[in-house]
Amino acid sequence: MRRFEPLIERALLACALLSIGTTAGIIIVLAVETIAFLREVPVVDFLFGTEWTPLFATPRFGVLPLVVGTILVSAIALVVALPTGLLSAIYLSEYADPRLRRIVKPVLEILAGVPTVVYGYFALLFVTPLLQRIIPGLAGFNALGPGIVMGIMILPLVSSLAEDAMQAVPRGLREGSYALGATRMQTSIRVVVPAAFSGITAACILAASRAIGETMIVAIAAGQQPRLTWNPLVPIETMTAYIVQVSLGDTPQGTLEYRTIFAVGMLLFLGTFLLNLASAWLRARFREEYT
Amino acid sequence: MKASPPYAAVRHLLDRAFQVLALVVLCLALAALAVLIIDVWRDGASRLSWTFLTSYPSRRAADAGIWHALTGSIFVILVTALLAVPIGAAAAIYLEEYGGRSLAARVVEINIANLAAVPSIIYGLLGLGLFVRALQMGRSVLAGASTLALLVLPVIILATREALRAVPPSIREGSYALGATKWQTVWYQVLPVALPGILTGTILALSRAIGETAPLITIGALTFVAFAPDGLWSPFTVLPIQIFNWVSRPQPEFQVNAGAAIVVLLVLLLAMNATAIWLRDRYQKKLS
Numbered sequence: 061m062r063r064f065e066p067l068i069e070r071a072l073l074a075c076a077l078l079s080i081g082t083t084a085g086i087i088i089v090l091a092v093e094t095i096a097f098l099r100e101v102p103v104v105d106f107l108f109g110t111e112w113t114p115l116f117a118t119p120r121f122g123v124l125p126l127v128v129g130t131i132l133v134s135a136i137a138l139v140v141a142l143p144t145g146l147l148s149a150i151y152l153s154e155y156a157d158p159r160l161r162r163i164v165k166p167v168l169e170i171l172a173g174v175p176t177v178v179y180g181y182f183a184l185l186f187v188t189p190l191l192q193r194i195i196p197g198l199a200g201f202n203a204l205g206p207g208i209v210m211g212i213m214i215l216p217l218v219s220s221l222a223e224d225a226m227q228a229v230p231r232g233l234r235e236g237s238y239a240l241g242a243t244r245m246q247t248s249i250r251v252v253v254p255a256a257f258s259g260i261t262a263a264c265i266l267a268a269s270r271a272i273g274e275t276m277i278v279a280i281a282a283g284q285q286p287r288l289t290w291n292p293l294v295p296i297e298t299m300t301a302y303i304v305q306v307s308l309g310d311t312p313q314g315t316l317e318y319r320t321i322f323a324v325g326m327l328l329f330l331g332t333f334l335l336n337l338a339s340a341w342l343r344a345r346f347r348e349e350y351t
Numbered sequence: 352m353k354a355s356p357p358y359a360a361v362r363h364l365l366d367r368a369f370q371v372l373a374l375v376v377l378c379l380a381l382a383a384l385a386v387l388i389i390d391v392w393r394d395g396a397s398r399l400s401w402t403f404l405t406s407y408p409s410r411r412a413a414d415a416g417i418w419h420a421l422t423g424s425i426f427v428i429l430v431t432a433l434l435a436v437p438i439g440a441a442a443a444i445y446l447e448e449y450g451g452r453s454l455a456a457r458v459v460e461i462n463i464a465n466l467a468a469v470p471s472i473i474y475g476l477l478g479l480g481l482f483v484r485a486l487q488m489g490r491s492v493l494a495g496a497s498t499l500a501l502l503v504l505p506v507i508i509l510a511t512r513e514a515l516r517a518v519p520p521s522i523r524e525g526s527y528a529l530g531a532t533k534w535q536t537v538w539y540q541v542l543p544v545a546l547p548g549i550l551t552g553t554i555l556a557l558s559r560a561i562g563e564t565a566p567l568i569t570i571g572a573l574t575f576v577a578f579a580p581d582g583l584w585s586p587f588t589v590l591p592i593q594i595f596n597w598v599s600r601p602q603p604e605f606q607v608n609a610g611a612a613i614v615v616l617l618v619l620l621l622a623m624n625a626t627a628i629w630l631r632d633r634y635q636k637k638l639s
Contacts, residue, residue, distance in 0.1 A: 068534045069449055075441035076450070076459045079508070082501050083462055086473060089480030144376045151373035164377065171384045173620065175562025177591040178391065178613050181598050185606060186390045212383045219380075243366035266468065273470025275565035276591075280598055300472050300565070307475070307569045313484055321569075325476045329469065336468040340461075 090329060093322030100316055106323065112286040112302075114320050125286040126324060129296035133207045133278055134271035136292060140211025141271075142264055145218025149260075152219070153226040154248045165220070172216035180280030183209035188281060201283030201295040210277050214267045221266065225259025225346060226252050258349070262342035269335035273328065275300035299324045391617070395610025403611060407578070408593070412604035417612050420593035422579040423492075424619075427589055428561050430496035431503065436553055438500075439507030446508070447515040448537055467505040474502045475569025483570050490571040493583040498566050503556045510552020514545040547634035551627045558623040562616065564591035590616045 098106065101121045109122015148168075152161055188205035192198045198205075229252050237247040253260065283295025284305050297305070303321045311318045406416020442459075450456030478498030488494035518541050526536040542549075573588055580587040590612060597609035 062532055065532055065534055069445070072441045072445035072449060073455070075438045076445040076456070078438060079442065079459055079463050079466060079504065082466060082477070082504070085481055086469065086477045089477050090473075093480065144380060147373045147376040148380060151370070151377050155370055155373065164381070167381055167384065170624075171380065173558065173562075173624070174384075174387070175564070175591055175616060175620070177562070177564045177594050177598075178387070178617070181594065181606075181609055181613060182387050182390065184598060185394070186386070212380070215380050243362050245366040245369040246362070248369075269468060270470075273472065275470070275472045276595065279565075280595065300470070303472055303476070304565060304568055307479075307571060322476060322480070325473055329473050332468065332470055332473075333465070336465055339468075340464060 086329065090322055090326040093319045094326040097316065097319035097323040110288050112297075114317055119316070121320065123299075123324065123327065125288040126297060126299045126302055127327070128288055128290065129203070129282070129286065130272055130298040130300070130328075132290060132292060132296065133203050133210065133282060133298055134268060136204060136207025137210035137214060137271040137274075138264075138268060140208050141214045141218050141267055144211075145215045145263075145267070146222055146260065148215070148219040149222035149226060150248050150253070153223045154244060154252060168216040168219060171212070172220075174213075176213065176274060176276040177280070179209050179213050180206070180277045183277055183281035195293065198293050199283070199295055201281065201285075202293050203282055203296050204292040206277045206281040207292065209281070210271055210274055213274070213277070214270050217270060218263050218267045221263030222256070222260045225256040225263065228259065228346070229255045256346070258342045259346040262339040262346065265335050265339040265342070269332045269339065272335070273300065273332050275304060279304040299328050303328075388617070391610050391613045393610075394607060395612070395614045398607050398611035399614060403608075404615070408576070412602060412608055415597075415605075415608055417590065417593055417615060419576055419579050420588050420590045420612070421615065423576070423587040424561055424589040424591075426580050427492055427496050427499065427567075427587060428557055430492060430583065431499040431560055432553070432557055434496060435500035435503050435507055435556075439504050439553075440511050440549060442504075443508045443511035443515060444537060444542075447512050448533070448541070463505045463508055467509065471502055471563055472565040472569055474498055475566030477501065478566060478570040489584070490573065490586055491584045492580050492587045494570055495567050495572055495587060495589075498570055499560045499563060502563065502566060503560045506556040506559065507553055510556060511545075511549045514548025514552060515541065517548060518544045547630050551631045551634070554623050554627040554630070558620050558627070561589075561623070562591055562620065564589075564595055567592060568595070590619075 106121050106123055108124065109120060110124050111120040111122045112125045113120045152164060156164070183206045184201075187209055188198070188200065188202065191205055191208075192200075195204075233251055233255055234247055237251045242250070278298045279301040282298060282301060284297050284301060285295040286297040286302065287294070289296065302324055306317065306321045311321075403416050404421065405418050406414065407419055409415040446456050446459060450459070475498065478494060478501070482488045482494040482497045483490060486494075488497070522540050522544060523536055526540045531539070567589060572592055573586055576586055576588040594609050594612045594616065597605045597612065600606070
């Protein structure tokens with residue numbers, strides 16, 4: 061039996077190393093196709109071009125319309141999710157009865173667990189028609205509806221991570237504030253939130269990363285028209301929606317069109333990777349402050 | 352002592368107003384969930400029937416069903432579980448019981464945290480480049496399940512580690528004291544105690560995977576498959592892709608189908624989550 065012990069440990073280590081292999085796999089697959097893509101399209105044209113028409117007879121590969129579309133929808137989502145998520149977190153952490161918390165937190169978890177394709181359905185067939193009654197010029201596909209729904213989707217993430225950060229603030233700080241006569245609101249806003257600031261910022265950054273990488277809501281409800289605009293009322297296309305659009309067609313391997321989705325994917329990966337890194341760094345710093 | 356200055360009254364009024372505002376916002380978030388469920392139910396409930404569950408897709412919305420997509424989803428998730436659970440558990444056991452503070456363990460740990468936050472569509476591109484093209488699996492159940500397995504692996508590893516951490520050290524020490532080896536301790540003592548916790552985390556991870564659409568579209572799972580998958584190499588579709596396909600069509604009848612399919616998907620998710628919670632509760636009672 062004892063002879064097998066080192067063997068078993070090796071096998072277990074191999075499984076753990078598979079996760080490194082996954083990261084390496086992602087980088088290699090994206091890099092190989094992206095390099096092949098950039099051999100045909102100059103990197104300056106790709107990054108700073110203002111027209112994205114890879115499926116046209118005279119294709120242009122300027123990724124800016126997709127990037128702007130992605131930022132636009134994500135920004136709308138964050139405008140919805142950050143204030144509401146943070147207020148919910150303050151309420152749950154500083155005001156709510158433990159009994160209420162026990163009921164609300166699982167419900168928020170359900171909200172986070174709803175498949176994104178369902179949110180896409182909701183954005184296209186419920187939220188956008190509702191908005192069209194208020195905003196007459198709103199197109200059937202637009203950035204506003206999916207942005208709002210995406211905000212609802214990432215709200216639980218913001219709320220639960222921010223609440224965790226606030227819960228980690230030592231009780232003594234709150235008690236000191238109350239002893240000086242502060243109300244709960246003053247304690248929350250002037251003591252707890254600043255003390256948990258790096259943790260809360262980490263939550264917001266992670267939410268931004270989630271919004272940028274979100275696919276189905278925008279693929280269903282935002283339209284598939286790459287256009288360089290900050291107008292939230294017209295159809296646009298995000299980076300993720302473009303990858304879906306091409307994947308739905310039967311694109312032969314090795315064509316320039318096939319490679320575009322990897323080049324766009326690389327940009328998406330790098331963007332979210334930097335945000336995730338920043339978030340992880342802030343969380344580690346926050347942990348140091350209070351342990 | 353004089354009556355408190357008006358400033359204090361203003362402060363308390365502000366405090367009340369803030370509390371009410373926060374509570375209203377929280378209720379709005381919960382209301383959004385209610386509206387979503389009511390909306391889907393109102394759209395789709397009329398279409399739900401046994402024939403809808405057991406019919407194949409059709410060009411005519413009234414004849415179309417979800418049998419191919421439902422069986423596809425269940426089949427793909429079972430293969431995903433077979434691939435991801437043993438590997439994820441083994442990786443977690445290494446990190447928790449063997450690795451300790453070694454450099455390899457720390458690098459793997461940081462890497463897993465990072466992988467958990469990579470957008471799911473990137474996993475789809477990985478699956479397309481690696482499984483579908485390089486390993487020549489084609490657009491098969493196996494390629495889809497392998498892609499989803501990589502996607503849920505970080506979540507399963509994190510959940511398993513937590514379950515292992517909850518096992519009291521005294522159990523390990525008792526086992527060592529009787530002369531058991533490390534692996535005997537892990538296999539015969541630690542794992543049985545941690546099993547319910549591991550199962551709970553695994554089911555939650557798989558319920559996330561069953562709702563995934565983007566990675567499977569990217570690897571080329573077909574949107575129109577007229578049969579149930581009959582093997583690992585069979586082409587397939589899944590419920591979320593069928594929903595996407597129906598919701599993208601302009602005809603309202605197909606969108607009704609999408610609503611009905613969403614109800615089925617949500618029921619499936621609810622069943623998985625309920626099982627996970629039931630396991631967690633049983634487990635907690637046993638330990639205390």
